[in-house]
Amino acid sequence: MAEAAAVAHDDHHYTSTGLNSWKLGFWTLIGSECLFFGTLISTYMVYKGQSIVGPFSGDVFDIPLTTISTFVLLMSSLAMVLALDGVQRGNRKLSMAWLGVVIVLGATFLGFQVYEFNHFYHVGLGLDTNLLGSSFYVLTGFHGAHVFFGVVWLTTLFVMSARGKLPPSKALNVEIAGLYWHFVDVVWIVIFVLVYLIQ
């Protein structure tokens, strides 16, 4: 009883803002991540069309393939919010199923990215080939690293849920992981248009 009271105290501790400190801190991190990706996107946009040797973006980009991977990541965001809903309702099977879907879709997106990088490399676009290669690989590589970290994070939540350690009282853990995942998604929404579609 005393232990439960202590846990409840930890989850709803007093803050001067009246808001949960973890959540506020995480939104602050997301704000700073906007600047992180802002600088990488700036670099790509400044160098866009400035390469003096090929291959150029029109030679290597495969829009149908990237459209599919974009769709996969967007749908993973839908699955993420449904997984959070499942945890908040205390529906373990539902939350595990949707968390599993997010993990599979995230891994699929990474698979597309690995294939894309491998293909670009084999048609002659390396990290140091030209300005396109340098700025493209750094920008999309850092985004891919974020997706990879998200997949690992969500896998730990999936295991916790499978062990019955993700009750509704722990929904904030899933909500914060969800914030991270959705942010990774919105960054890709920007990258998809600025890097791939606007030539």
Next chain:
Amino acid sequence: MSSHADAHGHGEGGHASVGFYWLIGIILAVLTALEVAAYYMHETLGSLEVPILLGLSVAKFILVVMFFMHLKFDSKLFAWVFLAGLVLAVFVVSFLMTLYHVVPGWTAAVTGVA
């Protein structure tokens, strides 16, 4: 819209219904299809292509942030913290693009290459 601000105290933790999340997901898929259609219709759209693509992208961004990230239902402080970084990032991108792609002679001035 069957959403409701199911606040858990302190203006936190609101969410929409499952059906509404599916609707947002479908809208996001349709907007993505429109983006790709605009890309392939660039000759028809001409100078409208870029504004259309940016508009669709902004719409998708707003939908995800407002509803999937729950900013629509959460405390305004979260939105301000997020917007602080976002506005600064948009300013940095816009300012650098203006310098390098709009201001005449800027690239040559900083690189020494005409």
